[in-house]
Amino acid sequence: MTEILDIALLSFMIVLAIAVSRMQNLFMAAMMTGIFSFLSAIVFTLLDAVDVAFTEAAVGAGVSTVLLLGTLSLTTREEKIVKKNNALALLVVLITGSALIYGTLDMPNYGDPNAPVHQHVADRYIEKSGEEMGIPNIVTSVLASYRGYDTLGEVTVIFTAGIGVILLLGHIWRKEDEQ
Amino acid sequence: MISVGLFNYWACMVLMMIGLYTAIARPNLVKKLIGLSIFQVSVFLLYITVGKVSGGTAPILGEGIEAYSNPLPHVLILTAIVVGIATLSLGLALVVRIGEAYDTIEEDEIIERDIVND
Amino acid sequence: MKHESIPRVVSKWFIPPILLFALYVQFHGDFGPGGGFQAGVIFAAAVVLYTLIFGLQAAKQIVKPRIIETLVALGVLLYAGTGLVSLFLGYNFLDYTALDPADPPHGQHLGIFLVELGVGITVAAVMIAIFFAFAGRRRLR
Incomplete structure (x- = not known):
């Protein structure tokens, strides 16, 4: 059942992406991008990534649509x-796309438990994080503790982007606002 | 039972190419950024697909659950989404400033104006 | 939106639960799906909704932009500060065992809590600041 849902949702996402790409009205394109993000959040839930789905629904469908409209x-x-x-662009895209799809032929099948990606550190996180961290959500313990250094970098990127926007669009506060 | 097989990867590649085409062929700067965010979502999907284990469940420890999906791609993508929106907003801020300076956000018109000014 | 009474009334009912939900996601992220990144964005979404309905001036009276600019940096400082504390206590950078060496899982739990709080503060403040920057800019033409 989830397989059918997965295929249907992904096909719908492809249709939406083509529609967004061809649309002249940018307002409609922005709203369609929001729907696209919501669909991808549903696919993430199907693929067991609840934390990611949560973030995508809040960020992609909420904040990014508001910013695009702004x-x-x-x-x-x-x-x-x-x-x-644009014939040249189409050619480049087709060549890149076929090379990438040729590359996927060697990939393990969907949901294969013996895929190489599951053989490295993931087992250790799943077995040990419960006793080492004392919290049940493995994603949180990997995010904040095992890979805390990585997350510090990501937070710094967000901080820098925020500073960049404030510098580009002017101060968000002025003297007269506060009187 | 329908087997998904490699379909998820192919769907990701097709989405990625649609995003790439939008980003390089469309002259409108906002459209380019929308194309980039489609590209971004396809990369997220690729990572999350790789992390899926059939019969597994979301990586939150509980009683009586034997298989979990791989939590590592989830962590990477979770932070990537928020960084993605931060960089998208930076790009949009640049578009706003370009629009104010050139009175247009179409790439070819901007280049034309640059040539005239030189 | 001057005469839109329905969105005004509905949003008054919606904004407090959204803020509460953001706090729930922030502090319950250890046990269920959630964490600082999601909570920050949801918190910012509540402020965005308020601004859309009641206008930028009203929103700036409640969410002081000066405080938001401080919070943008404060979250990163809280994160890096937690790492520095463990460094000065003789452990590795961001090794939260340092916070309670007698009971490592407790120390880890405390460290994760502080770090997620830092993430949440920065993400919420950056999203609000970005939205205020876009909303405060006037069309020149």
């Missing part, structure tokens, strides 16, 4: 009509 209200709503298809 940008459109500051710039333009309609994309300029492009008459000719």
Whole structure:
């Protein structure tokens, strides 16, 4: 049952992505991107990644749609009509795509428990994190403790991006606001 | 029972290529960023697909559960999503400033204006 | 939105549960799905909803932009500070066993709690700051 759902949702995502790519109205494209994110959140839930699905639903469908709409209200709503298809870009994309799909032929099947990715550190996290950390959510213990250094870097990236936006778009507070 | 096999990977590649095409062929800067975020989601899907174990469940420890999906890709992608939105907003801020400076956000018109100004 | 009474009333009912849910996700992230990243974004979403309904000026009266700018840095400091504490106690950087050497899982739990709190503060503050920056900018033309 979940297999059928998985195939159906992914096909729907492909259709949506093509629609977003061809759409001239940028407002509609932004809303469709939100739906696209919601669909991907459902697929993440099917694939057992509940934490990721949670984040994607909050970030992709919520905040990024609001930011896209904010940008459109500051710039333009309609994309300029492009008459000719870009043949060179299409060629590059087709070659890259077929190379990548050729690469996937060697990958392990969906859900194969013997895939190489499950043979390395994951077993240790699943067996030991319960007693070492004392918390049941393995994702949280890997995120904050085993790979804490990595997460510190990610938080710094978010911090830097926030500073960058404030610098580009001006101070978010002014003297007169607070009086 | 339908077997998914390699379908998930192929779907990821197709999405990735749609995103890449949007990013390189569309002259509108907002559209390029939307294309990049489609590309991004396809990479997330690829990682999460790799982490799935059939018969497994979400990696939260509980009584009587034998198989868990691999938690490591989940951690990597969880942080990547939030970093993705932070960088997307930085890109959008740049688009807003470019729109104010050039009065357009179409790439070819911006290049034209640059040539005229030189 | 001056005369939209239905969104105003509905959002007044919705914003407190959203904020409460964000706190639940933040502090229950050890046991169920959730954590600092999700909680921060949900918290920011509540502020975004408030701004969309009641306007930027009203939102800035409640969520002071000056405080938000401080919180952006404070979260990262809390994270890195937790790491430095364990460094000065003679353990590795970000090795939370240092926080309670007698009972390592307890120390780890405390460390994870502090670090997730730092993540949550930074993510929420950055998202609110980015939204305020976009919303505060006026169209020039």
